[in-house]
Amino acid sequence: MAPPQQPPRTINRTTSDGGTIIFNKYHLTRLLGRGSFAKVYHGRSLIDNSSVAVKVIEKPAAEDPTMEPRLVREVAAMRRLNHQNILKLHEVMATKTKIYLVMELAAGGELFTQLTRRGRMKEATARFYFQQLVSTLHFCHQNGVAHRDLKPQNLLLDDKGNLKISDFGLSALPESHKDGLLHTSCGTPAFTAPEIIRGKGYDGAKADAWSCGVILFNLLTGYLPFNDGNLPNMYRKMHTREIVFPDWISKQPRVIIHKLLDPNPKTRMRVEKLMGLAWFKKSLKPDPAVEDDSISLNLIKCKTGVNAFDIISLSSGLNLSGIFEEKVKKEWWFTSTADAEEIKKTVVGVGERLGYGWKKMKDDVAGLVKGRVVVLVKVAEMVAEMVLVEVTVVDGGDGFSEGEWEELKVGFQDDVVSWHDDVQ
Incomplete structure (x- = not known):
């Protein structure tokens, strides 16, 4: 199975009806409301034609010292709480100037x-x-x-x-x-x-x-x-x-x-x-069923020291860790049900096909080395039967080609449950 295609990160364009298409995924049409920090638009998914609400936050507002913690809390709480009477957060995307929270549309x-x-x-x-x-x-x-x-x-x-x-x-x-x-x-x-x-x-x-x-x-x-x-x-x-x-x-x-x-x-x-x-x-309907979302993960049950941003990153498009800073790293995350040893075997196999040598750094980190290029693969257990794998180019990143990056992703595809790609 080929990995899902990631949308271009900053491609926004205006349509003939005055709307805007963001990331080639959503068509923003009419304004639904505005607040002190954000505007909310009606949006239409270009993938399945469903309606969504998109909260658009300008980057300067997000950097406001009072706004940043609000944004973190809102995203963390909505990803933590999967319930039919809580507005669902679908994904978060960002450009250098705006943050987009794509949410369930409350049509009423x-x-x-x-x-x-x-x-x-x-x-x-x-x-x-x-x-x-x-x-x-x-x-x-x-x-x-x-x-x-x-x-x-x-x-x-x-x-x-x-x-x-x-x-x-x-x-x-x-x-x-x-x-x-x-x-x-x-x-x-x-x-x-x-x-x-x-x-x-x-x-x-x-x-x-x-x-x-x-x-x-x-x-x-x-x-x-x-x-x-x-x-x-x-x-x-x-x-x-x-x-x-x-x-x-x-x-x-x-x-x-x-x-x-x-x-x-x-x-x-x-x-x-x-x-x-x-x-x-009186006349009470049965309690709403809590929706099962194995990817968003209940933070209460998380056994490691990862923070809210790390958990948010487990779903495609939901990485906020770099929104408030300009420094960009080449990194790729995925969740997997494979155990750590299986992941490490895959690392070795993929590295050999790409001409990389393998070097064990420490128990939870493996390294692929070729010249000045070092690719670290870190495996961390999140919850029972679920691991988080982080792949990062930490040295000589300019020598790591996009073709190698794509081949590396293809090599891991059988182990992937959820993807997050932060390559720029």
Whole structure:
């Protein structure tokens, strides 16, 4: 089987309809929205004609000290969390001036737009969205991720009206915790738990539970429970739980909202308990199945010291490690189910055909040597029955021809599960 063709890295061109084709893979058409750091376009895949959303981030914005960690968190969280109610990230691509996040298209738009049009929702409708939100958050928390910026603007709808949680740029991954707590103040004030504002450390899952209480109130009333143009007044209302319920909210959701909006995180109702309540379970569909994606890999189960960028690199096109720096190396990565010894035998065989000598560097690294050209092949176990193989030209790279590179790739093709090519 021949290796998949990699698209040219920087070929973008304008079409007659005013759109843009990027990497010969996606046709960007109309603008769907814009934010402080990015624009989102409707895109069409030139491979299977499917519709996607493409977030375009200008390189200067990505280099902003506040934007870079947001981008890292968003990509890492979305690749970690494969769930039918979480917006799926297909791939990430980059040129020297732009970063492209190719994502699932949420054709139904923002839940906020639906709420604005309706004014408020019927209890059954609000519960339908609330069930999907809470169940999906429970999945996130089980995988060590707290969203930290939950609001109707970040809750999207697909073409069937199902919820899609998006914008994980402020999310907290397991490695963000210090002494079991988070310490970064972030989020939208009207939806942010009071303990985040205090800045003394907080539980991300409990903070998300607070946001769920605000969202449920918002869905049922059309307005916010603590809305006040004066921030100190709003925070005072939060700390004293000053909630005024309209007559049309029934007793059970009132109790749930009251318990979720407990300013004391120690006594606040947890998501797990909420999911066991009769009102929540009414007309509840079975929990969404978690999609199996053996290539993206659950970072919680990763046994080695590789970082988020390394894991992201396991899927074709998802290497962000060089986005923020100009230095470029010749390197190629792939994942394989072959064991380390089989990979090393392949290295020797391919090297001999290309006229390279073989040299063992250390236990997990083999070298192909010809004159000044040295090609290192490093094998690292990722999870059970899966290894990551990194091939890098580290010396005399100018003497390593493209033809040799392609022949080297062909030599490994039987061992490859997922490719990533970063040759420039």
